[in-house]
Amino acid sequence: xxxxxxxxxxxxxxxxxxxxxxxxxxxxxxxxxxxxxxxxxxxxxxxxxxxxxxxxxxxxxxxxxxxxxxxxxxxxxxxxxxxxxxxxxxxxxxxxxxxxxxxxxxxxxxxxxxxxxxxxxxxxxxxxxxxxxxxxxxxxxxxxxxxxxxxxxxxxxxxxxxxxxxxxxxxxxxxxxxxxxxxxxxxxxxxxxxxxxxxxxxxxxxxxxxxxxxxxxxxxxxxxxxxxxxxxxxxxxxxxxxxxxxxxxxxxxxxxxxxxxxxxxxxxxxxx
Ligand SMILES: NC(=O)c1ccc[n+]([C@@H]2O[C@H](COP(=O)([O-])OP(=O)(O)OC[C@H]3O[C@@H](n4cnc5c(N)ncnc54)[C@H](OP(=O)(O)O)[C@@H]3O)[C@@H](O)[C@H]2O)c1
Numbered sequence: 001x002x003x004x005x006x007x008x009x010x011x012x013x014x015x016x017x018x019x020x021x022x023x024x025x026x027x028x029x030x031x032x033x034x035x036x037x038x039x040x041x042x043x044x045x046x047x048x049x050x051x052x053x054x055x056x057x058x059x060x061x062x063x064x065x066x067x068x069x070x071x072x073x074x075x076x077x078x079x080x081x082x083x084x085x086x087x088x089x090x091x092x093x094x095x096x097x098x099x100x101x102x103x104x105x106x107x108x109x110x111x112x113x114x115x116x117x118x119x120x121x122x123x124x125x126x127x128x129x130x131x132x133x134x135x136x137x138x139x140x141x142x143x144x145x146x147x148x149x150x151x152x153x154x155x156x157x158x159x160x161x162x163x164x165x166x167x168x169x170x171x172x173x174x175x176x177x178x179x180x181x182x183x184x185x186x187x188x189x190x191x192x193x194x195x196x197x198x199x200x201x202x203x204x205x206x207x208x209x210x211x212x213x214x215x216x217x218x219x220x221x222x223x224x225x226x227x228x229x230x231x232x233x234x235x236x237x238x239x240x241x242x243x244x245x246x247x248x249x250x251x252x253x254x255x256x257x258x259x260x261x262x263x264x265x266x267x268x269x270x271x272x
Contacts, residue, residue, distance in 0.1 A: 006032055006033040006066055006237055007228075007232050007237065007252075007254070007255045008031065008033070008228065008237070008238055008239075008240060008251055008252060008254070008255075009031070009033035009034070009035050009066075009068070009195060009237060009238070009239045009240075010023065010026040010027075010031040010033065010034050010035065010239070010240065010241070010248075011035045011197065011239040011240060011241035012034065012035060012036045012043055012044070012045075012047070012048055012241065013037075013042045013043055013241055014042060014043075014241070015044060015047070015241070015243065016044055016047075017044070017047070018047075018243065019043075019044040019047025019048060019050075019051070020047045020048075020050040020051045020054070021051075022051075022243055023047070023048050023051035023052075024051045024054055024055060025245055025248065026248055027051070027055050027060065027065065029245065029248040029249050029252060030249075030252045031248070031252065032064065032065060032066055033065070033066040033067075033068065034048060034052075034065060034066070034067055034068065035068045035069075035170075035195075035239055036048045036067075036068070036069050036070075036105070037069055037070035037072055037114075037116060038069060038070065038071060038072060038083050038084075038097045038098075038100055038101045038104070039070065039072040039076060039077060039083075039116065040077075040078065040081045040083060041076075041077060041078040041081065045069065045100075045101060045104040045105060046104040046105075048067075048104070048105060049103075049104045049105040049106040049107070050106075052065065052067075052105065052106060052107070053106050062107060065111075066111045066112065067105060067107065067110055067111050067112070068110070068111060068112035068113075068114065068145075068168075069101045069105065069110055069112075069113060069114070070113070070114040070115070070116040070147060071093075071094050071097045071098065071113065071114070071115055071116060071128065071132065072097070072116040072117075073090075073093075073115075073116065073117065073119055073128070074086060074093070075117075075120075076116050076117060083096075083097055083100045084096035084097045084100065089127075090119075090124060090127045090128050090131065091127060091128075091130070091131040091134075094128055094131035094132060094135075095131060095134075095135070098110075098113070098135050098140070098141075101113075102140070108140070109139070109140050109141065109142070110140065110141045110142070111141075111142050111143065112141070112142065112143050112144075112145060112167070112168055113132055113135065113136070113141040113143075113144055113145070114144070114145040114146060114147045114168060114170055115128055115129065115132065115144075115145070115146045115147065116147050116148065117147060117148035117149075118146065118148070118149055118151075118154055118158075122154070122157060125154075125158065126161055129144075129158065129161070129162060132144050132164075133162070133163055133164045136164050137164070143167035143168065144162075144164055144165075144166055144167060144168075145166050145167055145168025145169060145170060145192075145193075146158065146166050146168070146169060146170075147169070147170040147171065148170075148171060148172070149169060149171065149183070150171065150177050150180070150183070152182045152183055152186060155169065155183060155186060156186065159186075159190060165190070165191075165192075166192055167191070167192060167193060168192065168193050168194075168195060169183060169187050169192055169193070169194050169195070170195040170196075170197065170239075171183065171194070171195075171196065171197070172196075172197055172198040172202065173196035173197065173198055173199050173202065173203070173236070173238075174198050174202035174203065175202070175203075176202075179271045180194070181271075184235075184236070187235075188235055193237055194235065194236050194237065195236075195237045195238070195239060196231065196236050196237070196238045196239065197238075197239045199227070199228075199231070199238045199239070199240070200224060200227075200240070203227075206227065206270055206271075207223045207224065207227060208223075209270055211266055211267055211269075211270060212226050212227060212267070212270075215259070215263060215267075219257050221253075221254070221257055222250065224247075224250070224251065224254070225250060225251070225253065225254035225257065226254075226257065226259075227254075228251060228254035228255070229254045229255060229257035229258075229259060230259060230264065230267050232254070232255055233258075233259055233264055234264070234268075
């Protein structure tokens, strides 16, 4: 199975015409993983491809970057800007979206292809997953995953149905879902990497907590670095979409902090 040991992934949503420049900055700062989507409403996937092409000119090798993109079902697309034939059947939509992603990203393979969100019926979810499996079986994608899956039973059913099992769950990490405790347990026991988004924006109360503030003084690091270090030690891979070069650098410097067991346990209590 294809695995990776990323501590932090650079997210490229909402960066529009700044995408190329920011992805170049992120790679130069040291990010090894890039997340995008074939969803023009929120992502400039071609801008990521332009950044990778520019980095290749400077000697960066494609295989040194973990590149993740998504198939976004019609419900998540801007109806006026859908990157595949809207009226095509679901399998064709997946195939067309993937071809667009390869062209946008100027690559002949993707490391990780995610289904952006479950479909309204399990039958449709299965159709889409089979189409994604076909791409993986051809070797053009190294692993598959799913995003915005907050129902444990759907994840379990997907896992059972899949010939190629999901390797990634990418979800909002927030109080509204109870921080996905059951989903994360399932991921941990089934070799699925849990990637978090909304990690900072949904959790100002965590960043202001006495527990994190005290640890930040002890380790002489900022609270965001402490939070990322904690998530890493808990088995979560956060995404960050920062547009600030200093934040990129300081976020990447989170992972030399090693919290001890009692500190980890104490922080767990913030998510009860
Ligand atoms: N699968 C999905 O449906 C989905 C949905 C949403 C997002 N995502 C993915 O997740 C990525 C991250 O999105 P997000 O919603 O978690 O939010 P985000 O885009 O990472 O936003 C983080 C916010 O925190 C601020 N910030 C302050 N200090 C920071 C620091 N040290 N490090 C990082 N940020 C800092 C940032 O401002 P500065 O720019 O000034 O640093 C920014 O406003 C997206 O780009 C996308 O790839 C996926």
